Amino acid sequence: MTSRLVIFDVDGTLVDSQTDIIDSMTAAFAGQGMTVPSHEAIKGIVGLSLPVAVTHLAPRVSEARRDALVAAYKSTYQALRLQNGAKGSPLFPGARAALERLAANPAVTLAIATGKSRRGLEALMTSHDLAGFFASTQVADDHPSKPHPSMIHACLRETGIAAENAVIVGDTEFDIEMGHAAGIRAIGVTWGYHPLARLRRADLRIDAFDQLEAALGGLWA
Known part of the structure; x- marks a missing residue:
């Protein structure tokens, strides 16, 4: 066999998991005072590792700003996961x-x-x-x-x-x-x-x- x-x-x-992903990326960009990418743009980077995904969405930001976006995304996503459990994904x-x-x-x-x-x-x-x-x-x-x-x-x-x-x-x-x-x-x-x-x-x-x-x-x- x-x-x-x-x-x-x-x-x-x-x-x-698109709702939690979109909400988390939206919160990350808004928290940095940056223009929030469209929902379609955010869905387009799903599957990439988070630093690479953020770089695709904001290719001209500094490394420090990128790291801040990554940290903010993680924080929001973890909070949503605790709040929503399996319902969020x-x-x-x-x-x-x-x-x-x-x-x-x-x-x-x-x-x-x-x-x-x-x-x-x-x-x-x-x-x-x-x-x-x-x-x-x-x-x-x-x-x-x-x-x-x-x-x-x-x-x-x-x-x-x-x-x-x-x-x-x-x-x-x-x-x-x-x-x-x-x-x-x-x-x-x-x-x-x-x-x-x-x-x-x-x-x-x-x-x-x-x-x-x-x-x-x-x-x-």
């Missing part, structure tokens, strides 16, 4: 059922590659009781920002599964580019934060979680 690896992005793929429809079906398959191993911090990911997984699903969890604390392939390489190394038997599932072009840079295939999900045009390099695209297993089967046929 060939072992397969399915690596999931988190924000915009498994959970809908609900699972997308069908996400848990898809994870349960895949985890029940002895040939499939699950992993995570996310721009979240370790603390943020662990809090999210606790709130949704997800910890038992994933054999490898890679976070922004330990790697260069997406689309660098470091997180994928770590997932492959920790699980011992070959790149040709691995797939990344994500909602942004950063996920797709990261997967291809690591030599694995990528499934783009259309319910997340990047528009369809930015998912054009995905090997396959799906519109709902109930399409995931068929898509994986098609890639691995």
Whole structure:
């Protein structure tokens, strides 16, 4: 039996965290007296490590101002997480059922590659009781920002599964580019934060979680 690896992005793929992300970035920029980026611009940087994301939104700010924006974002996001719990980042429809079906398959191993911090990911997984699903969890604390392939390489190394038997599932072009840079295939999900045009390099695209297993089967046929 060939072992397969399915690596999931988190924000915009498994959970809908856009409200907390937008509110936190809005508070960070407003608190620094800066023009607040549009909601679409903020959603466009989801998945990047936070310092890189802030630099994309405010490319001409000083390093000190960037660090202040990052700190303000983290502070607000943590407060919202404590206030809202799982309600602030609900699972997308069908996400848990898809994870349960895949985890029940002895040939499939699950992993995570996310721009979240370790603390943020662990809090999210606790709130949704997800910890038992994933054999490898890679976070922004330990790697260069997406689309660098470091997180994928770590997932492959920790699980011992070959790149040709691995797939990344994500909602942004950063996920797709990261997967291809690591030599694995990528499934783009259309319910997340990047528009369809930015998912054009995905090997396959799906519109709902109930399409995931068929898509994986098609890639691995």
